Structure formats: C-alpha cells, structure tokens
Amino acid sequence: MKHDLDCLLQERGLDAALVAGAVHGNPAMYYMTNGAGLTSGFVLKKRDEEPLLLCWPMEREEAAASGLTVINLGRYDFVSILRETGDRLAATVKLYRRIFADLGVSGRVGFYGLADRGRAWVLLNTLDAQLEGVQVHGDFGVTPIDAARATKDPAEVEHIREMGRRTCAIVARTVEFLKSFRVQDEVLVQPDGAPLTVGRVHEEINRLLAEQRLEDPEGFIF
Structure with missing residues (x-):
C-alpha cells in the first residue's frame, strides 16, 4: 500500500524515490500516478513527505486527476538548458540538478520506472558522478514500489x-x-x-x- 512507502524507504536507507518514464506500460509510474492519463513525467517521493507529480505544461489537467500535488516542469526551462549545453545528456543532468535543488532532494535516492537499459545506465551513472550530495540507488530484486503494490488499501x-x-x-x-x-x-x-x-x-x-x-x-x- 502507498502508506507503507515511508517504511519501505526507511528499510532500504533511502531518502527519496524518483519514478520516471511513460505511464502506459510502466507499472511503477502507473501506480504512483493513480492511473492518470499522462504521457510521461516524474513522481518524487521524499521519505515522510507526500509524493509530487512533475509533468509538462500541456498535461497539467491530466496530472491533476492523479490527486497528487503537481509541479510544472516548464519552470525548469529544459529547452533553454538544451540550447545552452547543446548536449541532451548534459542538459538532462542539469535538469535533474535544478529539480533536486528546488525540491530539497539529497542523500540516497532510488530510481524506478521503465526506460531503455543503455540510456538508463548512462544517465544514472552520470547522475551519480555529477550530482553533488546525491547517491544514486537501484534495486535488482523487489523494489519499494513493487512491495507497496503487493498489498491494497x-x-x-x-x-x-x-x-x-x-x-x-x-x-x-x-x-x-x-x-x-x-x-x-x-x-x-x-x-x-x-x-x-x-x-x-x-x-x-x-x-x-x-x-x-x-x-x-x-x-x-x-
């Protein structure tokens, strides 16, 4: 159940969990967004705090249907970051840096959701190396999201x-x-x-x- 997530994060020594990617075909993201009809986005769950849904401006109405507090990703101006860096990986890392700084994310952060394995490997390793004060964590077995989904409220x-x-x-x-x-x-x-x-x-x-x-x-x- 979702209300078990804080305990599950505590058991794994995690300060936060970030679920990302498309909603369709992505069980962790579908679960955390309460089935909202989004294309993609992020759900940030800091331990002992309510989850936040980050989405792009054109999907804010669908995001509102999730019942979560919604944050507009437009405020981080990814287009300008990409134009400035000229490199999608560098721009994505800078986007994460802005999001984490804005929302007070630090410590050990678990990353969940479906993505291309090669792209995810490159991104997570780069985030781990370049994000100050953040340690990237992943689970090979049952994730906190999997464990929460196993029981129902x-x-x-x-x-x-x-x-x-x-x-x-x-x-x-x-x-x-x-x-x-x-x-x-x-x-x-x-x-x-x-x-x-x-x-x-x-x-x-x-x-x-x-x-x-x-x-x-x-x-x-x-």
Whole structure:
C-alpha cells in the first residue's frame, strides 16, 4: 500500500524515490500516478513527505486527476538548458540538478520506472558522478514500489472491483452484439449477408473498451 512507502524507504536507507518514464506500460509510474492519463513525467517521493507529480505544461489537467500535488516542469526551462549545453545528456543532468535543488532532494535516492537499459545506465551513472550530495540507488530484486503494490488499501480494492464491473459489462455487451446477428448455415451473418468476422468482433470490443476508458495492452483472445 502507498502508506507503507515511508517504511519501505526507511528499510532500504533511502531518502527519496524518483519514478520516471511513460505511464502506459510502466507499472511503477502507473501506480504512483493513480492511473492518470499522462504521457510521461516524474513522481518524487521524499521519505515522510507526500509524493509530487512533475509533468509538462500541456498535461497539467491530466496530472491533476492523479490527486497528487503537481509541479510544472516548464519552470525548469529544459529547452533553454538544451540550447545552452547543446548536449541532451548534459542538459538532462542539469535538469535533474535544478529539480533536486528546488525540491530539497539529497542523500540516497532510488530510481524506478521503465526506460531503455543503455540510456538508463548512462544517465544514472552520470547522475551519480555529477550530482553533488546525491547517491544514486537501484534495486535488482523487489523494489519499494513493487512491495507497496503487493498489498491494497480500500481505495485500491474498490478500483480493482470497479475495473471488474466494467470488464463484465463489456463481456455482456459483446454477447448481446453476437446475438444481434442471424445464423445462416451455422454461421453468424451481417445484414448484407457477409459472414461476421473475428476482426469485426474485435472492432466492437475495442469500441466498448474505449467507452469504458479501459486499455488492453496485452490483447485479448476471441
């Protein structure tokens, strides 16, 4: 549960955790943003403090839906930093330096979230070498975020139940969709007489998923 994060950080000797990257397909980021429909961003969790969500200006409304305190990354002016340095790695390090200085981040900081392994290796090693007063930490096994996700608080349980209700509604409407077609020679046929295809059923299921604001990144079998 999220309220266990402070204890989990304490157990690992961490002063803060930074979760970064895209939200879609990134379980740690999705969890920390409460499923907000962001493209990407950062969640900073300092020990014994509430988490902060850092996002780009165009996504501030989606960020607000997370329920977290939102910080506009535009205040750190990454474009000017990049123009000044002419190097994306150097500019990214300077961005982190500005963020950490502004938000009072120091000590042992755990980094989490999905990213290209080579790019992450270069960035984290550079941050560890160049950020004064910050020690970069990573976990090979169960991370604090993984451990927190393993148990659910009442709000999370209700969220899971709601997703189950929406999924059942989609299954029921899919059955009704199939029943709406007549049978001819043991085949479901469309109004024009053409057979109902698996592709057409997939289109309908995807439409129903969109109506319910659900995603199916792994795909489904029909």
